[in-house]
Amino acid sequence: MEREIPMLFAINEALHLAMEADPDVIVLGEDVAGGGGRKDQGIEEAWGGIMGATRGLLKRFGPERVRDTPISEMGFMGAAVGAALTGLRPVAELMFIDFIGVCLDPLLNQAAKLRYMFGGKARVPLTVRTSTGAGLRSAAQHSQSLYWMTAGIPGLKTVIPSNPADAKGLLLAAIRDDDPVVFCEPKALMFVSGPVAEGDYTVPLGKAALVREGADVSLVGFGRTVQTALRAAELLARDGVSADVLDLRSLQPLDEEAILATLGKTGRVVVVDEAPPRCGIASDVAALCVDKGFDLLNAPVRRVTAPHAPVPFSPVLEDAYVPTPEAVVAAARALLG
Amino acid sequence: MATALAMPKLGMTMREGRVVSWPQPVGARVEKGAVVLVIESEKAEVEIEAPAAGVLRHVYVPEGETVPSGTLLAAITETADEPFDAAAFRRVHDRPEAAAAGPVPAAAVAGGGSVRRTAETPVTPAARALARRLGVEPARVPGTGPGGRVTREDVEAWAARRRALVPVAEGVALEVPTEGAGDPVVLLPGFGTDVSMFARQIPVLAERWHVLGVNPRGVGLSDAPEEARYDVATMAADVAALLDEPAHVVGASLGAAVAIELALAHPERLRSLTLITPFVEADARLLAVVDAWCRVASEASAEAVARLLLPWMFSRAYLADEGRRERTARGLAATAPRVPAPTLARAAAGIRAWSGSRRTDLARLSLPTLVIVAGDDLLTPDGEAVAGAIPGARCRTVPRAAHAVALEAPEAVGEAIRTHLEAR
Numbered sequence: 001m002e003r004e005i006p007m008l009f010a011i012n013e014a015l016h017l018a019m020e021a022d023p024d025v026i027v028l029g030e031d032v033a034g035g036g037g038r039k040d041q042g043i044e045e046a047w048g049g050i051m052g053a054t055r056g057l058l059k060r061f062g063p064e065r066v067r068d069t070p071i072s073e074m075g076f077m078g079a080a081v082g083a084a085l086t087g088l089r090p091v092a093e094l095m096f097i098d099f100i101g102v103c104l105d106p107l108l109n110q111a112a113k114l115r116y117m118f119g120g121k122a123r124v125p126l127t128v129r130t131s132t133g134a135g136l137r138s139a140a141q142h143s144q145s146l147y148w149m150t151a152g153i154p155g156l157k158t159v160i161p162s163n164p165a166d167a168k169g170l171l172l173a174a175i176r177d178d179d180p181v182v183f184c185e186p187k188a189l190m191f192v193s194g195p196v197a198e199g200d201y202t203v204p205l206g207k208a209a210l211v212r213e214g215a216d217v218s219l220v221g222f223g224r225t226v227q228t229a230l231r232a233a234e235l236l237a238r239d240g241v242s243a244d245v246l247d248l249r250s251l252q253p254l255d256e257e258a259i260l261a262t263l264g265k266t267g268r269v270v271v272v273d274e275a276p277p278r279c280g281i282a283s284d285v286a287a288l289c290v291d292k293g294f295d296l297l298n299a300p301v302r303r304v305t306a307p308h309a310p311v312p313f314s315p316v317l318e319d320a321y322v323p324t325p326e327a328v329v330a331a332a333r334a335l336l337g
Numbered sequence: 338m339a340t341a342l343a344m345p346k347l348g349m350t351m352r353e354g355r356v357v358s359w360p361q362p363v364g365a366r367v368e369k370g371a372v373v374l375v376i377e378s379e380k381a382e383v384e385i386e387a388p389a390a391g392v393l394r395h396v397y398v399p400e401g402e403t404v405p406s407g408t409l410l411a412a413i414t415e416t417a418d419e420p421f422d423a424a425a426f427r428r429v430h431d432r433p434e435a436a437a438a439g440p441v442p443a444a445a446v447a448g449g450g451s452v453r454r455t456a457e458t459p460v461t462p463a464a465r466a467l468a469r470r471l472g473v474e475p476a477r478v479p480g481t482g483p484g485g486r487v488t489r490e491d492v493e494a495w496a497a498r499r500r501a502l503v504p505v506a507e508g509v510a511l512e513v514p515t516e517g518a519g520d521p522v523v524l525l526p527g528f529g530t531d532v533s534m535f536a537r538q539i540p541v542l543a544e545r546w547h548v549l550g551v552n553p554r555g556v557g558l559s560d561a562p563e564e565a566r567y568d569v570a571t572m573a574a575d576v577a578a579l580l581d582e583p584a585h586v587v588g589a590s591l592g593a594a595v596a597i598e599l600a601l602a603h604p605e606r607l608r609s610l611t612l613i614t615p616f617v618e619a620d621a622r623l624l625a626v627v628d629a630w631c632r633v634a635s636e637a638s639a640e641a642v643a644r645l646l647l648p649w650m651f652s653r654a655y656l657a658d659e660g661r662r663e664r665t666a667r668g669l670a671a672t673a674p675r676v677p678a679p680t681l682a683r684a685a686a687g688i689r690a691w692s693g694s695r696r697t698d699l700a701r702l703s704l705p706t707l708v709i710v711a712g713d714d715l716l717t718p719d720g721e722a723v724a725g726a727i728p729g730a731r732c733r734t735v736p737r738a739a740h741a742v743a744l745e746a747p748e749a750v751g752e753a754i755r756t757h758l759e760a761r
Contacts, residue, residue, distance in 0.1 A: 215422075215425060216424035216425075239423055240394070240395050240412075240422050240423020240424060240425075240426060241423055241424050242422050242424060242425065267461070267463045267488075267489055294462045295462050295463060295465070295466035296462070296466075297461055298462075298463035298464065298482075298488050298489045299461060299482065299488070336424065337482045337486070337488075
């Protein structure tokens with residue numbers, strides 16, 4: 001049965017299902033237990049994470065498997081990598097991807113490298129849940145879209161859902177994957193509802209989804225920008241332009257086949273990325289189109305991205321910073337002539 | 338249901354038109370017959386009426402743009418909210434003709450209009466790949482993408498239009514625009530140009546006859562096979578293959594040579610013969626100009642070709658009017674890409690080989706023949722002698738006009754042809 005629930009609840013549901021199905025799954029991070037579990041003080045339930053994604057886990061699975069950590073990303077990330085090496089499947093919550101700088105070494109040099117350096121004899125089934133992007137007026141240090149960084153580190157997988165159903169399926173797949181996966185949660189979508197099936201299911205890592213079909217131009221997005229692209233497709237349809245909208249879902253592995261398929265269909269690609277343009281996913285997709293799809297191109301590949309600038313705190317500027325449907329429409333129009 | 342509104346073709350030589358204005362906004366209700374569009378074609382503004390009642394749903398070409406005939410300009414749907422896919426509609430209904438020829442509005446030449454083709458015009462990779470698969474030369478395809486870029490759709494449209502060509506020989510099909518009804522009149526253009534040179538005569542002739550303009554092999558859309566012959570007799574055989582009944586044949590300069598060759602080979606296929614500025618022997622000056630023409634066309638711009646030709650093709654009096662001179666230069670420059678350098682070189686070899694070969698054969702011609710001579714013709718000054726060598730030929734000399742007499746004195750030439758054909 002399907003219900004309409006927000007992405008936040010879908011993530012919470014996935015965590016419950018994963019922990020139910022596998023006793024090796026543990027959750028750790030700042031405030032994930034939310035200070036709950038103090039039976040002596042009559043506090044059993046707590047909020048659970050900054051947004052409440054881990055709410056209810058403590059009560060259901062106990063403090064052994066749901067662990068609050070000190071405000072030390074380096075500490076709990078190192079602990080999570082170590083736990084993963086011992087055979088557990090830890091889900092570490094990095095509150096904002098902006099904080100990755102203080103815990104990069106366990107990810108970059110340990111989690112990402114150990115399977116490779118031990119000839120396949122070690123594995124790190126770690127999932128890092130982390131919030132990304134602008135949209136909650138969280139200013140320059142809590143609004144970045146740094147997924148391009150983890151996607152660019154060999155040995156790490158990076159996924160980002162655009163809707164509650166995919167959030168649930170991708171998170172379950174990430175937790176059950178034997179490699180470290182960075183699971184990005186677009187802040188702006190956390191309270192947006194969509195249909196989600198009950199029960200346990202996974203969305204395969206590395207598979208994009210064609211979420212709208214058209215013939216004239218392909219709009220490629222991921223996370224929040226899928227919604228931007230869908231809105232742009234609606235605006236274009238008013239003018240009789242029909243757009244394919246491709247949701248990448250996984251940034252690494254990247255579904256090259258799906259990108260080339262939509263390019264082959266329309267010959268025109270606009271990639272929409274919430275991150276700045278340099279060294280980004282949009283540039284990566286554009287390069288793929290030119291490299292492996294050159295003869296399919298019927299127009300230049302256009303990137304619609306944030307500017308090369310920090311995310312502004314001013315609400316007006318923040319809204320102007322993120323790619324808008326209108327900017328996507330303009331880019332598509334420029335390709336169609 | 339949607340109805341297409343395309344750039345019309347008002348006369349067979351109209352290749353493009355400019356969108357002057359859209360009097361109704363997009364979304365407005367229009368009645369059938371109401372004026373929805375004003376275009377400009379060869380200096381005349383024409384009001385275009387809605388072909389159907391409905392809503393002006395989508396405008397593809399903004400005001401001020403010049404596009405080829407057949408280009409989809411707008412779509413009219415029955416209702417304002419019925420499903421309508423503008424791009425899909427364009428794929429079906431956009432059928433632009435090849436690049437502009439003849440005198441064109443300055444904007445199309447100077448402003449980098451959407452139909453302008455130069456060696457540097459970009460071709461999208463997808464268009465290039467499709468062209469390779471279809472055996473199309475992408476440089477010959479007019480581009481309609483942003484900045485005149487040749488798109489996959491352009492190559493598709495070109496290939497579709499090429500399928501409308503008339504096959505005349507193994508691997509050779511010709512572009513033969515037609516107009517009017519009646520006995521056939523075949524127009525054969527001169528060296529380095531296409532049927533647009535007869536732009537001013539065609540409407541006159543189409544009032545009474547079925548006019549067939551023939552773009553020879555290598556010109557315009559017509560095939561340009563690499564390994565084929567481009568000699569005068571072969572071009573005459575191409576024309577013979579087009580005819581299914583006897584025709585009045587009109588040729589100018591090299592076209593006159595083709596006409597003579599055709600008349601000698603198949604006199605029974607002709608009703609009459611009209612030779613405009615003909616030659617049977619190319620003199621040293623004509624050969625030198627042809628040589629320079631080929632060289633400049635392969636090494637310089639279409640504009641340079643046009644500037645080279647002006648003094649050889651037009652009289653001093655004609656060139657004295659600066660506005661007219663500039664318009665003519667632009668027109669020649671727009672036509673030049675329709676005759677690419679390899680075609681020029683092949684046709685030039687054809688002229689050299691043919692020159693002098695038919696000197697004594699003119700006496701065998703027994704068709705009603707009109708020779709139109711230009712009084713100030715530097716390139717083929719012996720037209721009167723040609724007339725004298727053809728038994729019974731009449732000669733009409735247009736004074737103070739030069740080799741491009743059909744362009745310089747269009748009314749006189751059109752009138753002379755009409756009178757000649759009417760007498761048959």
